Amino acid sequence: MSLTTLPEQRGAVRPSFSGTPGRLRLTAIGAVLAVLVSAVLGAVALKMRSDALGRADSSASHLLLLQGVQTNLVVADADATNAFLKGGLEPQEQRLGYIKAMKAVSNDLVIAAQHSSADAKALGEANAVLNRYSGFVGSARANNRQGFSVGASYLTSANALLSDPDDKDDVSTGHRAIDLIEARVAADTQAVDDAYADAGFARWLLLLAAVVGIGGLLYAQVTLSRQSHRYLNLPIVASTVVLVVTLGGAAVLMAAAQSKANDVRSESLRPALALSASRVAAFTAKSTESLTLIKQGSATPDDIPWNTEYNKALSLVDGDSKTQLEAYKAQHDKINQLDVDGSWRSAVNLATSESDTSANALFLKYDDSTEKALRKAKDDTAKGLSSTGDLLLPVAVLLLLVGLFCAAAAWRGVSFRLNEYR
């Protein structure tokens, strides 16, 4: 393009936008742009909510998966420590329980590590620590069965690989396994919160889409009325109505999806997280009970480490599970009192008993009831969140198509008036 041609072109453009026809053309362009922008904004809002709910679903699923890993780890540890108290004659069920829990941990860790690169790094590290953990438990058991006292040292070392509130890092292992998993659980919890916040933000974007689109069409209608002295331009009225209906439908759909997601969060996800956290604390308390007995003489009347975990576990459950946990506490208190009083043998007998009223049997009731409740809450969460945003993306596509239709109608409406000037 040479510089000498520019004034000629400007001269050709200027008459197109001057006078009434020019203003009508500008109105048409403005209306078309407003509708298209509105459609795009609306589609983006729908996609944003769909993506946010998808992230909420994904993060919540990952969060529950990780809490499952955490729970299985403390289940395994509780089985290993309690079985150790029985020496070579460990109860077969506890041994099988340990193997089953560790198998689940291995499987779920592999799945959980695929969630993100940060998960891959942290959970890979946790997996390495857990390999050491299971090796130590194996050595503890083998030495215990041969009558070597170093078995107890192996078990203590194994337990220390899981978590140590006083010392987060170990010279030889780096981070502890449960601490690593807890860090990812915290990241997932934050991700779920962020996803819900993003989903909430989408409604403001949809409102903006409505203001731009409907406002643009109304402005075009008013401008045409002034220029042509006709109150209604049917194509523009039609596109306005279609856009209002479509955006209204999208708003209703988004609100319904958000409402359902909120319901899932409050009725399934939060209870699942609470149950899961309760089980982690309760099984940690159970391990603490056995480890305290293994370290004979370390029991204290206030029993702080056990009570800390127990109170945490109790505060997160209600109904039968709460009653069952309280029944277990009554038996645990007897065990601790016997140990404090120096009746260590009786304390161990009580802690390893399998009778119907034993600590193990009462704890098993809590284990069963919370496991069932947790499974249901997890299933409800997965089903609820996975289907929440199903219609949002198709409606986003529809909105884009509607936008194109409305833009064409708006252009057509103004064209009718422009033809009157030819």
Add this chain to the structure above:
Amino acid sequence: MKRPRLLAVVGAAALLAGCGTAATSTQPVSQARPAAALAADDSIPTCDQDGKSAVASIDPGRITTSASSWPSDSTMAEIKSRGKLIAGVAGDVTLWGSRDPFTSKLAGFDIDVVKRVAQELGLDPNRDVEYKVINFAQRLPKLQDGEVDLVADTMTMNCARWFGTDDNLKNYINFSTEYYRAGQKLLVRSDSDAQNVKDLGDATVCTTEGSTSLENIKDLVKSTVVVSDVGECLVKFQEGEATAITSDDTVLAGFAKQDPYAKVMAGEPLNVVPYGLGTASDAADLTQFVNVVLEDMRRDGTLDRLYTKWMSGSGTQPDVPPAVYGRTAAELKEARG
């Protein structure tokens, strides 16, 4: 020792020849022998605070194993009326204090000594002893807090524990007379050619927090790994995180017994380690009573039998050390400030 002094001594082997009757609760009431001169022993430090040997304990005086000789407000009377002796012991030191996984009972040299003390207190040694398994770093605090009556846990008699340290002048306890003389040694792999600590090169040596072994070794080796429970050292050693363990030869003998691929390095020990039973600093009467019991055990051959029972075949079986006295409760109080 720089100056001559009189210290009480009772040499068990010399004094008790022919007195090998089995220890029972019905044996005659005994009383410690009067103080006698002690030959100088350069391997044991003399404490600056009172000029006495680290192995010198409190003379039993009039205390005997007969309950009638105990004042009504004595520690022994209190323990007897309570109906149980509370003892701090190791749970992971094979041969000295560890749990037998088959019987779930604690067993070892120190456990047998505690049982004898309980028996002489008129308690049932199998029923009336409450064991508190403690690690090395807990030995002094548990006594000071009154959580245990005595500690029988391969505990080294030294001046720092008699009188406290510059860091903690109140961190002191009483000791009985010496009942075993161990030595600080090294445990290495069975295929190791190392003959002494200098041969270890870049080895990482495991030792225990709060032990005298740590203080003695830390300047001699390149790196150390310190654990709270001594049993963890064997874990570190077997897992390859430590190439050697330093501790008392008594402890290491227990490790070697559990691991056929480990051996206690031959040769002279790095340090001499005299064992005494620990009692609280305000329970001098119990210290005296325990000394009477140990005297009986020397005289009736019980200590000899325990040496054979637990340490036979370990390559670590010294003679029973003689009792050394010379301290009094009053002098200790004054020296401790």
